[in-house]
Amino acid sequence: MLSQPPPYAELPPTHRALYLKSQSEAPTIETLPTPQPTPGSAVVRILTANVLSYARDIYNGKRSYNYATPLVPGVSAIARIAAVGPDATTLSPGDLVLIDVTIRGRDDPSAVFLLGISEGHSVGSRKLMHGEWRNGTYAEYAKIPLENCIPLPSPLLATTEEGGLGYTIEDLAHIPKLLVPFGGLRDIDIKVGETVVVSPATGAFGGAAVQVAVAMGARVIAMGRDSTKLSALKDRFKRSQVETVTMSGDVETDTAALRAFGPSDAFFDISPPAAAGSTHIKSGILALRHGGRVSLMGGIRDDVSIPHSTVMHGNLRIQGKWMYEREDIFALLKLVQRGNLKLTEGAGMVTVGAFPLEEWEKAFDLAAQKAGMGEMVLIMP
Template structure:
């Protein structure tokens, strides 16, 4: 498709200020250029705290006005002259994690957060400011991963997996914990603690760890939710441990099924004073690994002596690497990791741009394992 075949204008959600609600506006349609793909957005993921990002509660830095959004599923509408494999018409996963081409350490979340370097801020305030809550999005070529449409969307009798497009948007939720679990080298047959396991990203971590062949010890504050999680995934490879606030007692409970190889934590900011991170570290075998991916902004207590004497490895991971996306898509296309109803997952709502407020509410109220909400412009 040439740029002349794109409509002159399109509709997009726009954030002008955290003091006023976003508004749907008509804007000039972005145009292709070198290194650029224009994607017709079909389903963009809505994370549970999206409202808190755009009303200022989370205090995320980003330029304004801004077309908000995150990762999405779309169809390539046009590409720049230097595209060699990406073609109009292809179904793609659009990744919101954008890196500097000349320095990948400059990284930011399109539509969400400008990142932490001068380079990342330059990119978000300039060439890549707007995101996917729009009919069309301008994105870097390299953030588009082509999906096997026939395999993913065809009915089961025809050799497909029978997914709907909106179900594929959950890929972005799975990618975050996959980045952390892969970063610490989680292997089939190992045992990993996931905490907190009943939220959106924690629940996704349980699903990913199981697909990677691991056994999971799911940790959380609500026993009923933990039991529901275990029942939902089935298979006999998930154990549950409610947090009690007693460091030693919780560590002992985590070890009652045998040796623990890894601990994955993706706690929210509110968990800064929780004792569960220390319990998780104390439960590890010698040589165990820790992945810290949560949003805690304060310092947390680490049992230094145990980490040193037991040769433990603590690693932080912000999001994931480019190769992780391709690996995960292969797992999904192979049927190893399920993203639809067949895997017990559900899209709780599919909303148009004008219904963004209802979409944000649905995402807030349905933030458990396997629940997703999408905006379909």
């Protein structure tokens, strides 16, 4: 693990990267020219890059994500700045940064794509990914927009004796997973003391949503299919912070189970595509109070049935959210820095595997089995 900034006198002419020529071929490790800093960018040395539970299916085409190829895959990461473009004002070589994968057009912020995984949904977002910002983080070096290099406050890594939080680079890799649900929860303005239903609460992002909502001061009703996982989740929190409801698949039963805790203020969903036919979204909406809010962050591709009359008569607000806003990152870092959000094993955050670049396949396989609630698989190039 690199904890001290190495000297970045100059970038090496070449570096190693995972390289995906097309979705029909497995990626290979290649030696490529090292990216060079240009105005508006930094070149970073990747220390650790996260692996999504569905990484394999994104890169073999099973998940039908659209992205530019050939491509260096790879998503959120922790890195050190190696070199900066001439217009950098605060970032400098050696700085520890979080790589935010949400890249927006500078002249059109609605042109959004996700570094290394999705070209987004507009002509502008496609132009950005297919052109200047094609390559992701499964590499020794990556070129990243300056504004996507988020400086990590030094107390995060400083030891507790030094007055810091004593986190490792691996611990910090949990931050991007927490950021995703924070974007949706903040978008529907979750307030201290409110009750929010989170579903499904037993996955990687759902588990993170529970943790984040509690840190924001909410009471959570965690909804999921697996009662064993739900009770393990509840055990991590103080009494009354988290309640659980096991999905039965029957709308009325599940709505009544949620309502047993009183009407909820908000419903947050981050279902995978496989949950398209599940009834839990309807139950979550039916359990809301008058004026309740809904955040839909799931990856469901099909249409979902909504209780229209309840939404209309109940003045309910349904909002979709893709990722998070830039200011959300700084707000979440404050929660981490103040200790409201903990990145420790005691708080359920575990790195289940860390692999060198060459072992990317093992990383993808492990992530498919074990990158669930609180779990993290990393590639450390």
